[in-house]
Amino acid sequence: MTFGAMRAMEAWLLLGGAAALATWLFLRKLRPPRMLVASLLLWRRVLDEPRAITFWERIRRAVSLVLTVIIALAIALAATRPSLKSSTPSASRGRVLIVVDSSWSMLTRTGSHESRWERAVAQARRLAAAEAGNAMALATTADGLVEGPTTDLRLIESALDRIVPVGGDVTAWPQLAGADTVHFITDGAMARRLPGGVVVHSVFEAASNVGVTAFDVRPSLSALNAGDAYLEIVNYAPVAQDVRVRLARGEASILERSVSIGAGEALRQVLPLVRGAASDLHAHIEAPDNALGVDDDAFAWIEHGAPVTITVVGRQTGWLRPLLANDPDVRAAFLDPAGYDLAVGTGPGDHASEEDLIIFDRWAPPEPSARPAIYFAPPADTPWLAARAAGTNPSRAWDGSEEKRPRWETAGTHPVVHGVDPFTLKIEKAHPYGAAGLTPIAQSAQGTPLVYVSDTSSRRFVVLTFGAGESNLASAPGFPVLMGNAIDWLVRPDARAARTTGLASFNPATVQVIAPGGRQVPIARVSGAALAMLRAPGLYVAEGAGARSTFAVNVGSPQVSNAARTSLSPSDQARPVMAGASGTSWWLYCVAAAFVLALVEWWTWQRRITV
C-alpha cells in the first residue's frame, strides 16, 4: 500500500495515533448524567437480584471499542490517500512526466460503465501517488504541460480534476526537460510516434460505436443551390444497427430518417441546400449500441447560404455590373461618390450601412473605409494612399513613378492572387502608392506593385494600381478569379470547410474568436499567427479586420469514432489498466466505511446493543 498525502512513515504514525486516541477516548470515564428518582427502593431490589450475564453482554464493550477504533482508522486512512501498490509500477527516482491522452476517443464508455478517460485519470492518480516524493509533471496531448514539475501531490491531484479531453494534434507531444520516467496513458486510438523509453498504459477496451465521420458543405453543381451537405456515418459495431439520423438547418429539420447500417459499413448522404435559408447545419445521430457520444453531433456552415452584399462606388462602374450580376452569391448596389459621401455621415470612414464589402472604382474616400474594400486605381493624390512613410519600401526597385505597360509575369502566392492567370491581363499603366501598411502581392517585371493588400486588425483592403480604363481587366479571364479570391479573403477571412478541436491557427488580423454559447476563446499570437484552443465541437465565429466569418468545428473522424481499434501493438508493451473502481479513489471508500460503521454504532447504541 502507498500513501498519496504523506510519506509511509508519517501515514503509519497517523494511523497508530488515531487508533490510540480512539481507544483512550473510549476508555475515558465520563461523568454520567444525574437523574432524580422518587426512590431507589425498586432499583435496589432489581440490582440486588442475581442475574445471569449473557455472552453478548460480556463482549459488547469490546465490540464497541473495536468498532470505534476501526472508524478512527478508516478516517485516518482516508486522510493518507491510500492506493494499492499492486496496480501501479514501483516508484522510480528522479523527474516523472505523466501524459494523459486527451483525444476524444478517450470518452468512449467501457463495459464497466466508466469511460476510458475516467480510467486514465484514475491510473494517473495511482501513478502520482506511487511517485509521491519525486518531482512530477502532468501533461495532456492537447494542452501540453498542465502542472509541474512539482513534488506537491495536491497540485497534481487538482490538475487531474481540471483536465478534459479536447482532441488535438496527433503529432503533438509534451516535453519535460530532464524527465527520467515518462508514463503515457492512452487508448491508442490515435497513432502516435512516441519517444523511446515511454511507459505506455493502455486503457483501451474495444467498444461498439456509430459516429459521424464527415460532415461539411461542398460546392453545388447547380447555381440554384448554396451547396450540398455531405454527411458520412459509419457503424463500427460488429453487428448491424438501426441509426436514426436528423439533419437540421437552423431550427428547421431538413432530413429525418432511420437507416440500418451494417457492421463496418458507412452511410454517405448528399443533400442539396437551397439558397436563402439559415446557414447553420446540425447533424445528430442516435443508435442503440453507441459507446462514444461526442461524435454523434456534427456541425457545418454554409458559406454561400446568404449572398455577400457589395456596394460599388464610382462614376463609371458599368464594367463591373455583368460580373456581379451573374454571381448568385453577390448582391450589389451601385453608388455615385457623392452618394457615398452622404451615406458616410460625419465620422471618417464610418459607413452607415452594413454591407460586407465596398468596391471603389477609380475613386477613393478621404479616409480609408472601415469595411473590407477593393480599390481599383484610386487617384494618385488620395492622401492616405499617397503619403509615404519614412523608411518604408527601402528594397523596392520601384522609383515611385507610374510604369507604362507593366508586365505581370509571376502569379503570387497570396490568397488574393492565387490562381490568377497574369498573362491574360494587358495593363497600359500602373500607378504605385507609397502609403505605409500596403503590402504588394503582385508586381511587374520591373518591380512596380500591381496589387497591394493591407491587413491590420482594424481594416483590410485590396488595392489594384490599375483600373478598367488602363487595362483589359473587364474582359480578362483572370479577373473573375481575382475578384472571387479578393471577396473570399476580405469577407470570409477564416472560412474553411471544417476545423477540428485542438489548437487552431487563424489569420493574424483575427481579433476575437467566439465559441458556441458566446464564450470568447483566448487568442495567443505566436510568430505573427493567431492561435486559439478550440475545446468543443460547434459553430465558432472569428472576427477581425471588419469581417466576421463563421466556421464549424467537428470531432468525428475514423480514428476517433472507431472505438474497436487501437494502434497499440504488442511491441509497445503497453500495461493494461484494470477496469472497475477507477472513478473512485480508495480514500472515498474509507470515508464511506467510516460513515457506515458510525451509523451502525449509533444505531446499536440507541438500542443499547452496544455501549
Place this chain on the structure above:
Amino acid sequence: MALRFEDDFLKKLEYLHVVSKRAFAGQNRADRLTPKRGRGIEFADHRQYTPGDDFRHIDWKAYKRLNRLLLRLFDEERDLPIYLMIDASRSMAEPAKFDMARRIAAALCYIGLAHLDRLTILPFGKSLRHETSPGRGKGRIFRVFELLENMETAGPTDLRQSFKEFASRPRQNGLTVIISDFLDPGGFDAGLKILRTIGHDVFVVHVASERDRDPGTFGEVQFVDTETGDVREFEVTPRLAAAYVAAWEAHAAELETFCGRYDIGYVRADAERPFDEIILKAFRQGRFLA
C-alpha cells in the same frame, strides 16, 4: 398549581358521593344513614313506650288497633368522618404526580363537603403533619383549595410512623383515604394494618408517574434518591430496564393484593391519565364513589 375545577365538572362531582363500606355515626346531622335510631325521616321500627319518652313519637294508630303504647323509631342520618391522608414526602415531588394527588384530594373534598361530610386533611411524610378540618358545606372548598395549593413536599416517607401517630389520637371512626405512591423503604403493610385494626374503613389511592414505572433512559446513569439523597451509579441496559419495569409492576400488584386481602379499597391513579377519567371512571369502578 391551580386546583380550580370547571363548573360542569363540579356539577358532575355533586352527583357523586363517597361510599363507605361500613356505616359510621358522625357528630352532626347530615344525609347518611347510621346504625343509630333517632330523629330521622325514614321509619325504622317500633318499641314499647317507657315513661319519659317523647309523646310526639307515640304511634296512636297502633294504640287504637293493639291497645298498646308503642313508640315510632326513625333512622338517624348523620355525617361521615372522612380523613384524607396525603403523602407529602419528597418522593411525591414530581410535579405531575403531586398535582394528581392534590387534585384527587380536592375532588374528594368537594364531594364530601357537598354532602355535609366532616373532612380532615392530613398531610404526612416521615410523620403526620398539621391536620386541617375545613368545616362543612360547599362554601369551604376554597379553603381546601388554598390549603392544597400551599402544600409542599419534604422529607422521607414513613407510612408506619405516620399512621401510628394518626391512630394514637382519639378520633371518630370513619373513612380514611390514603393518597400516596407507597414508595416507603419500610414497606406499606405495617402502616395499613394499623389503620385497619383501629376500625377505619381504609381506601388507598396509588399515585404513580411514568418515571416511576419506567426509567426511560439507557446507558451509564447516576440515580439520586430524592428522599434520602442516596446515589447509585450503574449502566441501564434494556434487560435491566425491563427488570425495573417488572419490579414496579410487582410492587403495584403486591399493594393491590394486600389491599384486597385486608378489605381495603384500591384505585391506581397514573399521573398521565386524564383526571376526569380517574375521578368519574376509576373511582366508581373501585366502588369508592357512587
